[in-house]
Amino acid sequence: MTDVPLQEPTFLVLTALADGPRHGYGVIQEVAALSENRVRLRAGTLYGAFDRLEAQGFIEPDHEEIVDGRLRRYYRLTDSGAALLDAEAQRLTRNAQAAAARLRHRAATGTTAAARPAPRPA
Numbered sequence: 001m002t003d004v005p006l007q008e009p010t011f012l013v014l015t016a017l018a019d020g021p022r023h024g025y026g027v028i029q030e031v032a033a034l035s036e037n038r039v040r041l042r043a044g045t046l047y048g049a050f051d052r053l054e055a056q057g058f059i060e061p062d063h064e065e066i067v068d069g070r071l072r073r074y075y076r077l078t079d080s081g082a083a084l085l086d087a088e089a090q091r092l093t094r095n096a097q098a099a100a101a102r103l104r105h106r107a108a109t110g111t112t113a114a115a116r117p118a119p120r121p122a
Contacts, residue, residue, distance in 0.1 A: 059078060
């Protein structure tokens with residue numbers, strides 16, 4: 001496993017595979033949907049990520065099929081990939097909860113930029 005936070009595209013690729021195997025184009029579509037079109041993966045980027053994630057043991061090929069004369073390879077999340085995704089989801093949740101708590105505190109105490117004195121110029 002890794003102690004380094006995942007880059008958003010990697011997090012989304014693993015998330016796209018969390019509920020079952022997908023082929024490359026299916027992962028590209030799912031990542032776009034999960035990110036509300038903020039993250040648009042290109043095929044070369046995705047297959048580079050697949051190679052890296054497979055080498056790290058986080059995903060593995062599931063099966064292949066021929067569609068319209070072209071090979072379509074499906075990938076699935078491994079148990080260690082699921083553990084990595086779970087750990088990252090928990091880390092992001094903790095960070096979001098901390099931010100939300102501080103924003104609630106800010107709203108409750110009336111702490112705004114206007115309430116604080118302006119910094120002095122150096």
